[in-house]
Amino acid sequence: MKVSILVSDLSKSGAGRWGGAVRTFLLAQALKKLHYDVEILGFVFGDDPPKTLKTAWPMTTVPGRNYPGFLQSSQTLVGKINGDVIYALRPKPTTFGLALLKRLQSRKPIILDIDDWELSWHGGDRLQYRPNIKQLARDILKPNGALRYPDHPYYLKWMEKMVSRADGITVHTQFLQDRFGGIYVPNGKDTTLFDPNLYDPQASRLKYGLADYRILMFPGAPRPYKGIEDILTALDRLNRSDLRLVIVGGSPYDDYDQQLIERWGRWIIKLPTFPVEQMPEVVCAAHVVVVPQKDTPAAQAQFPLKLTDGMAMAKPILATRVGDIPEILSNTGILVDPSSPEQLAEKIQWIFENLDAVNALGIKARERCIQEYSIDTMAMTLESLLRRFA
Known part of the structure; x- marks a missing residue:
């Protein structure tokens, strides 16, 4: 069985920043231990991931863009998902949103991994987005408008409401399990390397x-x-x-x-x-x-x-x-x-x-x-x- 791991940003400032030490690659290592075929897919909002990561893991990247270009980038990335199971990292439009779209096309099951509470950076449950007409127009129409960013906090709040649509959920803390449910899968360490x-x-x-x-x-x-x-x-x-x-x-x-x-x-x-x-x-x-x-x-x-x-x-x-x-x-x-x-x-x-x-x-x-x-x-x-x- 092949597992497609979807990551929002594989750039050097995203999941690629620690050279393979973050949860994306810990999950990939664990799946390889189980003899699953693993592919890692994601956008790159910045510099490409290190070459060592690309060499170590089958990796497909698509340049990340804000709306409206994100729609085309998303279509490209969704077309490259080949796994029998989609493992989406975090409830974000750039991952879970794409996984839901792929499931509509192919009925592939989705596992959602939640290793952070994204909304905690933006006020948590108190987050409100209530712009006036002028501000809404600026956020949508200006090239750097806030709502052009694919993972804007308002979109993250939408995605949280859709968590129950995943076929399985994994989390790595009690806080997240209390909030989202799912199976507790704490971060593992390669204790043979770290010896x-x-x-x-x-x-x-x-x-x-x-x-x-x-x-x-x-x-x-x-x-x-x-x-x-x-x-x-x-x-x-x-x-x-x-x-x-x-x-x-x-x-x-x-x-x-x-x-x-x-x-x-x-x-x-x-x-x-x-x-x-x-x-x-x-x-x-x-x-x-x-x-x-x-x-x-x-x-x-x-x-x-x-x-x-x-x-x-x-x-x-x-x-x-x-x-x-x-x-x-x-x-x-x-x-x-x-x-x-x-x-x-x-x-x-x-x-x-x-x-x-x-x-x-x-x-x-x-x-x-x-x-x-x-x-x-x-x-x-x-x-x-x-x-x-x-």
Whole structure:
């Protein structure tokens, strides 16, 4: 059986930005474990995805355009969907909307994966779009009009109302399951690739210029709700010259990284984005992986991939009690309240005074990751769902 994974944006600023480490490719890996034929299709709103991704996965891309050009782009992409099952990522017009259109033509079943609450970025259930006549005309007729964007929040709200039309739903947090139902399929990690026994932490620190410091690592894209400012405020409180926060990859969305550096540059070391194959060596350089999420709907809806990066590499994890994080770690990490720099400072101090005990927690975290959050476990859960459509 062939599965077509539909993605809204495969560009370098979309699903292609982390070199294969995002949910699109985790699902693809899990499906390949089950010996399904997998194709990945999507629009490109920006630069093409990295060549390494195109080489690793059968990938079909179509240039993304705003309305009215989007209608032609959609027709092109729908015509290229060849799978027996369509796996649409997120309830968006650019994915789920196209899947529904394809089902009208071919009766192919649709699985909808929801790994984020898109409306949380736009006011959630409070979102209203009530323009006056002039504003509506501008939004429709101007070349950069808001309603010309295929995934405008108003269209996302429409798509949420159609979620029940999917033949199956997968989610990766309790927040999303409570909201949309479906089967819980948490993000898996390739624990064979992310194996701490294959790397030397000190050699990694030397390679990446980190050997002189005690490293708190955030391997991801900083956003205000991810709590990086709380970690940096904690470092201000501690005022220890041997501590550094290493941000790996940075934000592809805006200049938030630069804002952090302008205020807290003395504590920050920024590393570039690396292909997924290199990330185990990078994470190996950390003394602690930090996931200081704030308690917001956007954070509650997410499964931070940084958690399984650290867990798989047997790293101590310092995180906040937000969403599914306490359940994911299950006593294998160190937890504090969200938005609490003073608690973070206290725990950072304690961690480096008790590294042996904390590293033992990291070993337990890897064991839990292998059991609950590996690609193999992800595949086992998907198998029961896909069997319906065989």
